[in-house]
Amino acid sequence: MLFFCLSRLPLSFAWFLQSHRANCKSTKMAELMENEVVRAFSTYAVIVVVKMLLMGPLTSYNRFARGSFSNEEDVARKSSEEKKQLLKTHPDVERVRRCHHNDLENIIPFVIVGLLYALTGPELSVALLHFRIFAGARIFHTIAYIGALPQPSRALSWVVGMLVTFSMAYRVLNTVLFL
Amino acid sequence: MLFFCLSRLPLSFAWFLQSHRANCKSTKMAELMENEVVRAFSTYAVIVVVKMLLMGPLTSYNRFARGSFSNEEDVARKSSEEKKQLLKTHPDVERVRRCHHNDLENIIPFVIVGLLYALTGPELSVALLHFRIFAGARIFHTIAYIGALPQPSRALSWVVGMLVTFSMAYRVLNTVLFL
Amino acid sequence: MLFFCLSRLPLSFAWFLQSHRANCKSTKMAELMENEVVRAFSTYAVIVVVKMLLMGPLTSYNRFARGSFSNEEDVARKSSEEKKQLLKTHPDVERVRRCHHNDLENIIPFVIVGLLYALTGPELSVALLHFRIFAGARIFHTIAYIGALPQPSRALSWVVGMLVTFSMAYRVLNTVLFL
Numbered sequence: 001m002l003f004f005c006l007s008r009l010p011l012s013f014a015w016f017l018q019s020h021r022a023n024c025k026s027t028k029m030a031e032l033m034e035n036e037v038v039r040a041f042s043t044y045a046v047i048v049v050v051k052m053l054l055m056g057p058l059t060s061y062n063r064f065a066r067g068s069f070s071n072e073e074d075v076a077r078k079s080s081e082e083k084k085q086l087l088k089t090h091p092d093v094e095r096v097r098r099c100h101h102n103d104l105e106n107i108i109p110f111v112i113v114g115l116l117y118a119l120t121g122p123e124l125s126v127a128l129l130h131f132r133i134f135a136g137a138r139i140f141h142t143i144a145y146i147g148a149l150p151q152p153s154r155a156l157s158w159v160v161g162m163l164v165t166f167s168m169a170y171r172v173l174n175t176v177l178f179l
Numbered sequence: 180m181l182f183f184c185l186s187r188l189p190l191s192f193a194w195f196l197q198s199h200r201a202n203c204k205s206t207k208m209a210e211l212m213e214n215e216v217v218r219a220f221s222t223y224a225v226i227v228v229v230k231m232l233l234m235g236p237l238t239s240y241n242r243f244a245r246g247s248f249s250n251e252e253d254v255a256r257k258s259s260e261e262k263k264q265l266l267k268t269h270p271d272v273e274r275v276r277r278c279h280h281n282d283l284e285n286i287i288p289f290v291i292v293g294l295l296y297a298l299t300g301p302e303l304s305v306a307l308l309h310f311r312i313f314a315g316a317r318i319f320h321t322i323a324y325i326g327a328l329p330q331p332s333r334a335l336s337w338v339v340g341m342l343v344t345f346s347m348a349y350r351v352l353n354t355v356l357f358l
Numbered sequence: 359m360l361f362f363c364l365s366r367l368p369l370s371f372a373w374f375l376q377s378h379r380a381n382c383k384s385t386k387m388a389e390l391m392e393n394e395v396v397r398a399f400s401t402y403a404v405i406v407v408v409k410m411l412l413m414g415p416l417t418s419y420n421r422f423a424r425g426s427f428s429n430e431e432d433v434a435r436k437s438s439e440e441k442k443q444l445l446k447t448h449p450d451v452e453r454v455r456r457c458h459h460n461d462l463e464n465i466i467p468f469v470i471v472g473l474l475y476a477l478t479g480p481e482l483s484v485a486l487l488h489f490r491i492f493a494g495a496r497i498f499h500t501i502a503y504i505g506a507l508p509q510p511s512r513a514l515s516w517v518v519g520m521l522v523t524f525s526m527a528y529r530v531l532n533t534v535l536f537l
Contacts, residue, residue, distance in 0.1 A: 032211075032390075033298050039357040042295045046348045049288045053341060056284060070277060073327050098428060104283060104462060105414060109407045111291050112469050116400045119391050148431050158414075165411060169404045178397040211390075212477050218536040221474045225527045228467045232523060235463060235516075249456060252506050283462060290470050 037127045041118040044131035045111045048138055052107050055100035055142075059093060066090040099145040103138070106158070110134055110165045117168040120175040130164050137161040216306045220297040223310035224290045227317055231286050234279035234321075238272060245269040278324040282317070285337070289313055289344045296347040299354040309343050316340040395485045399476040402489035403469045406496055410465050413458035413500075417451060424448040457503040461496070464516070468492055468523045475526040478533040488522050495519040 032038050062068070068090035069075050075086045114134075118127065141157035143149070211217050241247075247269035248254050254265045293313075297306065320336040322328070390396050420426070426448035427433050433444045472492075476485065495518040502512035 033300070033355055036357060039355040042298075042351055042355045043357050046292060046295065046351050049291055050345070050348050053285075053288050053344060056337075056341065071274070071327070073330055073333070076329060095429070100284065104287075105458065106411075108287055108291075108462075108466055109411050112407055112466075113404060116404065119400075121391070148429070150434060151431050154431070162411060162414065166408070169408050172400055172404050176391055176397040176400045178394060178401050212479070212534055215536060218534040221477075221530055221534045222536050225471060225474065225530050228470055229524070229527050232464075232467050232520060235520065250453070250506070252509050252512075255508060279463065283466075287466055287470075 035118075036124050037118045037122060040124065040128055040131055041114055044135050045114060048107050048135055049111065051139065051142065052100070052103040055096060055103060058146075059096045059100060062090070062093045062096055066092050068093045095148070096146065099142060102141070102145070102158070106161050106165070107138060110161065110168075113165050113168045113172065116172045116176075120172055122171060130168055134161050134164040137164070214297075215303050216297045216301060219303065219307055219310055220293050223314050224293060227286050227314055228290065230318065230321065231279070231282040234275060234282060237325075238275045238279060241269070241272045241275050245271050247272045274327070275325065278321060281320070281324070281337070285340050285344070286317060289317075289340070289347075292344050292347045292351065295351045295355075299351055301350060309347055313340050313343040316343070393476075394482050395476045395480060398482070398486055398489055399472055402493050403472060406465050406493055407469065409497065409500065410458070410461040413454060413461060416504075417454045417458065420448070420451045420454055424450050426451045453506070454504065457500060460499070460503070460516070464519050464523070465496060468519065468526075471523050471526045471530065474530045474534075478530055480529060488526055492519050492522040495522070 033042070063074075067086050068088060069086050070089075072083075072087070075083050078086060114131070117130070137157045137160040141154060141161065144154040144157060212221070242253075246265050247267060248265050249268075251262075251266070254262050257265060293310070296309070316336045316339040320333060320340065323333040323336060391400070421432075425444050426446060427444050428447075430441075430445070433441050436444060472489070475488070495515045499512060499515040499519065501507070502515060
C-alpha cells in the first residue's frame with residue numbers, strides 16, 4: 001500500500017507542476033496582477049516570506065543537531081535521564097528563534113504596508129527601490145544574526161528595513177488618508 | 180447607569196446583526212469578491228485566522244486555571260507570598276503559547292502568499308485543494324499540540340501546512356515574477 | 359567621502375519627499391483605492407502597524423537604558439565580567455517585548471480580516487466604527503501595558519480589540535462563504 005503510494009509520487013509531482021503551468025494560460029488573472037508595481041511587490045513579498053518560513057526548518061534542524069527540545073512528546077522514546085538533557089534550551093536554537101521572531105516583527109509589517117503602498121500607484125522605479133533595499137537588508141540581517149557577525153552589521157540592516165517600511169507608510173498615509 | 184447600558188445590550192446586538200445583513204444588499208461589493216477563488220480564499224483565511232486568535236483566550240483561561248501570570252499588575256490584590264507563586268510559568272500555559280507562536284509563524288505566511296496566489300487566477304479546484312489541506316493540517320496541528328499527541332503527528336501536520344504554502348509561493352513566482 | 363555622502367543627505371531627503379508627492383498626481387491609483395472604505399481601512403491599518411513597528415525601537419532603547427542584551431556580539435567590547443551582567447533579562451525589557459508580542463497576535467489578524475472585510479463593501483459608517491474602536495483600543499492597550507496600569511484596563515482593551523476583529527470576521531463569512 002505504502003509502496004503503491006510512493007510509486008505514484010513522481011506522477012503526482014508532474015501533475016502538480018502541470019496544474020500550475022496550465023493555469024497561467026487557461027484562466028484569466030485578476031486585473032490587479034497586470035499592474036507592474038503589484039507584480040514587483042508580489043515577487044519580493046513572496047521572497048521575503050519564504051525566507052522567513054525557512055527559519056522554521058532551520059530551527060528544527062538545530063533542535064536535532066544540538067539536542068534541544070521543548071516538548072515532552074518530542075523525546076518520548078528516550079530514557080528519563082536523556083529526557084532531562086534534551087529538554088534544555090541551547091544557545092544556537094535560541095539564536096535562530098530570535099532571528100525568526102525578528103523576521104515576524106519586521107517582514108509582516110513590510111508586506112502589509114507594501115501591499116497598500118503598491119495599490120496607491122507609485123512609480124515603478126521608486127517602488128522597486130523600496131522592495132529591493134528591503135529584501136537585501138533582511139537577507140543580510142539573517143546572515144548577520146545566524147553568523148553572529150560583529151555589530152553594528154545586524155543593527156544597521158534592521159534599521160534600514162524599518163526605514164523602508166516607514167517610507168512606504170508615509171506615502172500611503174499621504175495619498176489615501178481618511179480618518 | 181450600568182443597568183441602563185446592560186438593558187440596551189440585546190438591542191445593540193440586534194442592530195449589529197442588522198447592520199451586517201443590510202449591507203450585503205444595499206452596497207456594492209468590490210468586484211474582487213465576485214471571483215470564486217478569492218471568495219474561497221477569504222473563507223479559509225478567516226477560519227484559520229479566527230482559530231489563531233482563539234489561542235489568546237485559551238492562554239488566558241489556562242493562566243487563571245493554572246495560576247500562572249507574567250505581569251505584577253495581574254496579581255495586584257494578592258498577598259506577597261501568593262504573588263511569588265502566581266508569577267511562575269506553568270508547562271500548560273507555555274504549551275498553549277508555543278502553539279500560538281507556531282500559528283503566527285505559519286498561518287500568517289499562508290494568508291499573505293494565499294492572497295497573492297488567489298489573485299494569479301488559479302483553477303478553482305486546485306485552489307480549493309490547497310486551502311482545504313492547509314486548514315485541515317493546521318486544525319489537526321493545534322489538536323496534536325494542545326493534546327500532546329505522540330509524534331510525528333504534530334511534525335507531519337506542520338510540514339504539510341508548510342508545503343501548501345511553498346506550493347502557492349511557487350505558483351505566484353512562476354506567474355508574476357518581476358525582479 | 360563620508361562628508362560628501364552626508365552633504366547630499368538633505369538633497370536626497372528632498373528628492374524622497376518629491377518622489378512621493380509627484381507620484382500622487384502623475385500615476386493612476388488602483389481603482390481599489392478610490393473606494394472610501396478601502397481608504398479608511400488603509401489609513402487605520404497603517405496607523406496600527408506603525409504603532410506595532412515602533413515597539414522595536416522602544417525595546418532597543420530599553421535594552422541600552424537597562425543594560426539587558428541577548429546576543430554575545432551585542433556586548434563584544436565589554437570585559438567578561440560586564441558581559442555576564444549585560445546578558446541578563448530585565449523586567450522592563452521583557453514587558454515591552456510581551457506588549458510587542460501581543461500586538462503581533464492581535465493587530466495582524468485585524469489587518470488580514472479587515473482587508474477582506476473592506477472588500478465585502480460594508481457601509482462606510484459601520485466600517486469606520488470598527489476601525490476607530492480597534493485603533494483606540496490597541497493604543498490604550500499599549501499605554502496600559504507599558505505603564506503597568508491597574509487591571510482590568512489592559513484586559514478590557516485586549517477584549518475590545520478582539521471583539522472588533524470577530525465582528526468583521528462574522529461579516530466576511532456571512533457575505534462570501536465558499537467552502
